[in-house]
Amino acid sequence: MPPPTTVGQDAEVPDQPAVIPLTEPAEGVPPVVDTPEALAAVVEAFRSGTGPVAVDAERASGYRYGQRTYLVQLRRAGAGTALVDPVPLPDLGALSSALTGVEWVLHAASQDLPGLVEQNMRPDAVFDTELAARLLGMERVGLAAVVAEVLGLGLAKEHSAVDWSTRPLPGEWLRYAALDVEVLLELRAELGRRLEEAGKAEWARQEFEAVRTAQPAPPRVDPWRRISGLHTLRDARRVAVARELWLLRDAEARRRDLSPGRVLPDAAIVAAAAALPTSLEQLVALRPFSGKATRRKAEQWFSAVQRALGLPDAALPSVRGPRGDGPPPPRSWADRDPAAAARLTAAREVITGLAEEHAVPVENLLQPDLLRRVCWSPPHPTDAASVHEALLTGGARPWQADLVAAPLAAAFADAAAA
Incomplete structure (x- = not known):
C-alpha cells in the first residue's frame, strides 16, 4: 500500500479558482430615480434596451411593518442600471409596460414578486x-455563493439586511444595490447553458412559470399562533394572554409602521403569558419587560393581560389550535394508519433516491406536503396513471409528476405487499 499523501513541499494541491471581488458597478452608481420626469426617462431607456432585464428589490424586513418594497433595481443591455425609489413613485406600471414580453431575471423571485406587484410591476x-441553482444541485444557493461558484466573482452582501426605508439612502448601500443586478444577466446566461446541458431546461421553465403565476397566500387562520415559543404554553388561559398581547402588538406595529418584534418581542409575550401577572408591578418585574421602551408602554401591555384574564372559559382559545386540511403529523401515522405509515416510509426512500440520482434537492423534486397528502390519502387504484393525476391535482409540476409517479406507485405496491 502506498504511503498516505501529505501536504508538503512536494504534494500537489488542486488549484482553487480565484474569486475576483466586485467593488464598483461598471458605469458607476446611477442617481436614484425619484421624480416622474426621471422615471419617464428610465421607461424610455428600458423600452429601447435589448434582451432580458435583471430585476431586484430591497425591503426593510425587521424594521418596518409588512414586506413593502423600498428600492427597485433594474439593468438591461442598452439601458444600463436604474435605481428606482418606489416611495415617491408607488406606481411603476409604465416601467412594467415598457418591458412587455421581456424575460425578467431575479434571484429568489418568490420573495420579490409580491412587493413588485404592489408597484404594478408584473413580468x-x-x-x-x-431556482436554477437548486435544480443544478448546487449546495449553496444564495446570490453571493452562486455568483462566486459560477462566475468567479465576489459579491459582498453586508448590506442585505439594512433598513432600506432609510432616506436618503447611503452611497454604499446604493453601490451594493447596483452590483446586485450587475451580475444577474451574465449569471442567467451561464445557468441557462448548464440547465440545457443537464437536460433540465424544461424543468426550470415549469418552475419559473409556477413562481410567476403563483397566487398570493390566503390570510392565515389565527396568525398569532406563529408566536415563537407559543408551544411552551400548556393551558388555554395562558394562550389567551399571548393572543391578546399579539393582537395589541400587531395593531400598534401597523399604526407605527414598525416590525412587530421591535414593538414587543415574542419572548416578552410568552414570558407574560407564562407568568400570568395580576398587577402592573408583577408585569414589569419580568425581565423582558424591564427595558425602558417596554416599561413606558407597560400599562398598555397589562391591559391586554387583564382582558385575557377576564375572559370566560368558553371564550378561551384552544391550546393546540384548529387542525388544517392536511394529514396529521407523520409521527402519529403508525398508530392511526399503519398502511399510510408504510407508504410514507417507502415513498421517502424513493424520493430521496431520485433526488440523489438527478442531483436535485428533495424538496424541489416534490413538495414534502404533497408527498404526505398522497401517502395519507392515495388515489384508487394506486397505479402510475392515478398517482400521476393525483400529483398534478395537488400542484406538482408536470416534470415532477412524470419523474416520480411510476416509482411512487411501485413503492405503494411494495408497501401494501409487505
Missing part, C-alpha cells in the same frame, strides 16, 4: 437564478 416571463 411576462421569469428566470429565477436561485
